[in-house]
Amino acid sequence: MDSFELNKILGAVLFTCMLTLALNITAGAVFAPPKPEKPGYEIAVPEQEAGGGAKEAAPEEAEKPIAVLLASADPKRGATAAKKCAACHTFGKGEPNRVGPNLYGVVGRAKASTPGFSYSDALKSKGGTWTFEDLSAFIANPKAFAPGTKMSYAGDRRGSDRADIIAFLNQNSDNPQPLPQAAEGAGAQQGKPAQ
Template sequence: MDSFELNKILGALLGTCIVVLVMSFAAGSVFSAKLPEKPGFEIAVKEESHGGGEAAAAASEPIEKLLQTASVEKGAAAAKKCQACHTFEKGGPNRVGPNLFGVVNEARGEGRGFNFSAAMKAKGGNWSFDDLNKFLTNPKGFIPGTAMGFAGVPKDSERADIIAYLNSNSEHPAPLPTASK
C-alpha cells in the first residue's frame, strides 16, 4: 500500500469523526436537556403533624366500640403482613421486631429479649387496647423515633381485628373493654 492509499483511509476516518462530532453538537443544541433545580426525584410522603397518631386515632371510632364487632379470624389474616418482622407463637423468636405473643397489657419497650428503640423504652407504660390502636394507626406519630418502619393500618375495622387477634394470642387474654355510651 502506498502513501496515497494510506492518506485516503486516514482522511476518510478523520472526516467521519469530524462529521459525527459536528452532528453530536448540533443534536445537543437542538435537543438540550434542562437540568432540574434540585437533582434527584422527589418522593411525595404524607406530612406528619405533632401528635399525628393520636389525632388520627381520636378522629376514628373508639377502640372499645370497634372491638365489639372485631373478628379474631380476620385479625389473624390481617396480621400476616406483620409476619415479615414479628412472630406470634409462644416462645417464638424475635425477628426485626419482637415476638408479639401476649403483648396486650404487657410493658412497652421491656423484656422479650429484644433490643427496643430508645423512644419505645422512654414511652414506658403498658400496651392497652387504646395504645395499640393509636400505635397501629401511625407508629411514628404515637411514638416518634420508634424503629418500626411500618406506615400503619388506616382502616379502623382491620386495626380492631388485629388487636382482637393479638389479645387472643395469649395464655390469659384480657377481657375486651365495653363500649361506653
C-alpha cells in the same frame, strides 16, 4: 301659682333626680360586669393535636374509639390482617424475635419488655403497658405514637382492621383480656395489664 307652690314642684323634681342618680350608682355597684383580664374577645379554638402526621392520617379514625370497634372485632379476620405484621413479628408462644419483638401476650404487657430484643429509646421511654388504646394508636401510626421508633411500618389507618388485629393479638396470650362488649363499648376504657 305662688312661689311656694313653685318651690314644692322644683323640690319634687330635684328629689326625683337625686333618687334616680342614687339608684343608678347603687345598681352600677351591684350589677357591675367583671372586667375581662385581657381586653378584647376570647375566641375558643380547639387545640391542634401534636404530631401533624397523626392528624392527617386519621380523618376517618375520628369516627369510633377502639373500645367500640373491638366489640365487633373478629380475631380470625385479625389473623389474616396480621400477615402484614408477620414479616417482622412472630405471634406464638416462645417464638423468636425477628426484626420486631415476639408479640405473644403483648396485650396488657409492659411496653418494650420482650427479653433479648433491643428496643428503640422511643419505645422504651413510653412506659406503661400495652392497652387496647395504645396498641391501636401505635399500629395506626407508629411514628406519631412513638417518634423515633424502629418499627418502620407505615400504619394501618382502618380502625376496624386494627380492632381485628388487636383481637387476634389478644388471643395469642396466656391470659387474654376481656374485650369490650358492644353495650359497654363506648364507656369501656382499656385492657387491664396482665398481672
